[in-house]
Amino acid sequence: MTAPFSMQRSMNPEFSQNYFELFGLPAAYAIDTSRLDVAYRDVQSQVHPDRFANAPEAERRRSMQWATFANEAYQTLKSPLSRARYLVKLNGVDTEEETNTAMPPDFLMRQMEWREAVVGAKQTRDADALENVARELAGERKVLLSELARCLDVAKDYHGAAGAVRKMRFLEKLEEEISGTLELLED
């Protein structure tokens, strides 16, 4: 008798650094991704379990925890959505992605249209139609990303950013559904 209760949580509460600090980057939405890549590799070069394959068990375990932490930090900062979500959280605001389903009316309308298009295309196994929706979603995603950049780095409006994150989350779920369906059509 189990039921999913909440979102996935950060794994390593005992690490006191935040992800930006770990990689020596300023805590901002706009980041230099090539600097992130280099910093991530530097950290992994220090902590990866391959560096400790011969070490006593206690060190091997700690190395795994460090490498796990570095992977989680890197994945979080690499994707714009998760980076935005993380910044919102760092600033003490809850994105309420599981609890707050209220959307502005215009977005709600488009949400319904996209959903219907996906359901229809699924029924008729129409890969082209699915890819059309995916393209539309990609366009909307671009708009939301610049909205996030404005809220987080310029206006410091973390509640506004949380709203954009919720919209992005919706897009992402629908995109996952589309690519999952496309995959099934291929098999």
Added chain:
Amino acid sequence: MALLQISEPGESAAPHQHRLAVGIDLGTTNSLVATVRSGVTVVLNDEQGHPLLPSVVRYFPDGRVDVGYPAQRRQSEDPRNTIVSVKRLMGRGLKDLEGTGRLPYRFVDAPGMVQLDTSAGVKSPVEVSADILRTLRMRAEASLGGELVGAVITVPAYFDDAQRQATKDAARLAGLNVLRLLNEPTAAAIAYGLDNGSEGTYAVFDLGGGTFDISILKLSKGVFEVLATNGDSALGGDDFDQRVFCWTLEKAHVAPPNDRDTRLLLTKARDAKEALTTHPDINVNAALSSGESVNLVLDVETFADITRTLVSKTLVPTRKALRDAGLTVADIKGVVMVGGATRMPQIQRAVGEFFKQEPLNNLDPDKVVALGAAMQANVLAGNRAEGDWLLLDVIPLSLGVETMGALVEKIIPRNSTIPVARAQEFTTYKDGQTAMAIHVVQGERELVADCRSLARFELRGIAPMVAGSARIRVTFQVDADGLLSVTAREASQGVEAHVVVKPSYGLADSDITRMLEESFSNASSDMQARALREQQVEGRQILEAVSNALRGDGDLVGEEERAAIEKAMDRLQQLLEGSDHRAIKEAIEALNHATEPLAARRMDRSVTQALRGQKLSEIES
């Protein structure tokens, strides 16, 4: 590097001592062992000069075991007791084997993994694989003139947790210290990339005897990063043999063959497949025990025709891997071909057409995996201080738990870089519920029934409360071998229940210990002496490491902690004088346990310092 200094306790004693380590490609059809000797990576041959060890094991009623060519030569004579392609059985239940074609064994259905009834008793695929690995270990030790520090064992990238665990258990059973389980295409990429100084995004297309992997990797200076992997862990050269076998039966109009003739015709099918790589057609001749005979000609076109669906089965995972990596064919700089089955012309053609470029064949597809594994083993054993590369690999299949309605809630998605951990909170469904069943599964499908069941466990002792108010945190940790451990904890009332689960498909630690001990007692006092020596070496190493740690970072331990550590050290020191290898092992574990917080704090300090140093040098430069 500061960090390496901590982890190399042997360093002060003999800084330049070469530590013997090997890479082992445990293949469906053939297995190999390789090592780095005087800076050169070489496959180690057997006494007759053969590099390959056929992955064939024959069991005799008197307990004798033949491994390799002797077993392979007589496989048609004694098919039930001669196990070929055991890799396909690793971590698999009887149900999983439906549709793999006819196999001449007496299967025993066992929980988790199928077993084989042989004239030497019931054998699990883990034991059969261990016999192959033991042969390779002995070959390596004879050839290198010493005991191995450890081995890197390769596995198909698409192997799930059960198959990986089974492989690691087999290695331990063979007396090998597993430095790492390494994905076969990644091993190939190391060997290829280092030899050719390659940079850019490459695909590794690895079709072996029984498994297919496709990995997309980014190679840049000193870093091998797997972007995505996909595959089919039940697709390989064997399946092409089966198609030829079926074609033979159909064309020759013979009665359904017995076990002996099945093995004979499968061998003939394999010979025909291999011959068609270089010949336009080939005769398939066989004299069956029924008195019937087979006289057929198979040409390349017919062969391509009867295997067309198998070829296209490789392209579906290839497409998925590219999509998961967020890439298109145009982004792929080269396609590295690995595995004997990629020699087939129809595979070469299909891959070339798909990627719109000639595949790269400038390495031996049979050896490249073992060579890459040997290079990695050399690094992991600590033989290279400078010029190490960094390997970032991924988990091939999503991990999740069963939720309401037999649906899967994914916790770790496929293609996550390892090591990776995720936690998810669950709650109770009914008022007063005090236990919760947790079912761990692996796979991409939505329904539990379509995924592989890895483990089931119950979390008991939850304090009764209103439905939805308990907080059960389930943590998945995947280590650098791609192996999963699961922890569950109920913490809402400060009451903690704690369970650590190993997947049910693997052997329990106690099983491995028992089997190892049985093999010790069967063999001679040699094995006992060896076990003692191993524990003594390890014990001395850890004592020295801990002394160094206490000297160098003594400020990190409190008085009480120091006393506990010193007590554990004294105990180990005493036992090292004796000859009880089990007691020494326990004392080592106790010391490890006592020093765990110190090890963590030392590593944190050293990492923080190293990172600060790097940032400083970046600013300066």
